[in-house]
Amino acid sequence: MHNERRVDPVAAPEAVEALLAASRALVGIAARSLAETDPDVTLPQYRALVVLAARGPQRVAEVAAELQVATSTATRMCDRLVRKNLIRRSRPSSDRRVVRLTLTAAGRRLVHQVTEQRRVQLAAIVAETTGIWHPAVAPALRAFAAAAGEIPEHEWWLGFPSADDDEPRSA
Structure with missing residues (x-):
């Protein structure tokens, strides 16, 4: 679904550049967090795990569509x-x-x-920049994430452990 909205042509390039810089920082944080936890899992593999955590059981084709990769690529990733x-x-x-x-x-x-x-890591960065956080920033970032198709963490599919899980699922 594509919503057409008017964007201030002067502000848009500045916002896009700021988001590019922020996204580089966020990818760095994601990569470091993953490497510290499990260096054998790649960022694309981790993204597939997040899709399953957020959306619940999926077919490979659904994971591929969410990751915007070919089904064969998703199949190999899921095999790993x-x-x-x-x-x-x-x-x-x-x-x-x-x-x-x-x-x-x-x-x-x-x-x-x-x-x-x-x-x-994000809390430390926010603490260092507390003075610049305008009250509208958090709702704007939530709206940005929603427009990108991200499901808020509190709405993730929680699931239930199966008989062969080695421990119960914590919420």
């Missing part, structure tokens, strides 16, 4: 995540032709740990 015991494939009893991907307990733990690492 299965081998790392971060996701599992299952077939619902209602339709044995369908293969769903879900996070394992280890996958949920990894997403949680990386998110917490990122939260700590």
Whole structure:
């Protein structure tokens, strides 16, 4: 869905440049947080884990669409995540032709740990820049994330542990 909005032609380039700089910083924080937690998981693989954490069980084609990659690319990525015991494939009893991907307990733990690492790093940066945070910044960033299709963390699919999970799911 594409919403056409009028953007101030003078402010738009400045906003885009500021977002580019911020996105480089955020990618750096994400990469460091992931590397500190599990250096064997790549950022694209981690993004697939986040998709499953946020949206719940998915078919490979759905993960591919969300990541905007070819289905064959998503399949190879998911094969690696299965081998790392971060996701599992299952077939619902209602339709044995369908293969769903879900996070394992280890996958949920990894997403949680990386998110917490990122939260700590971001909190430190916000603390250093407290004086510049206008009250409209947080709602603007939430609106930006929503426009990009991100699901707020408090709305993520929580799921339930399966019989072969090694520990219960913490919310």
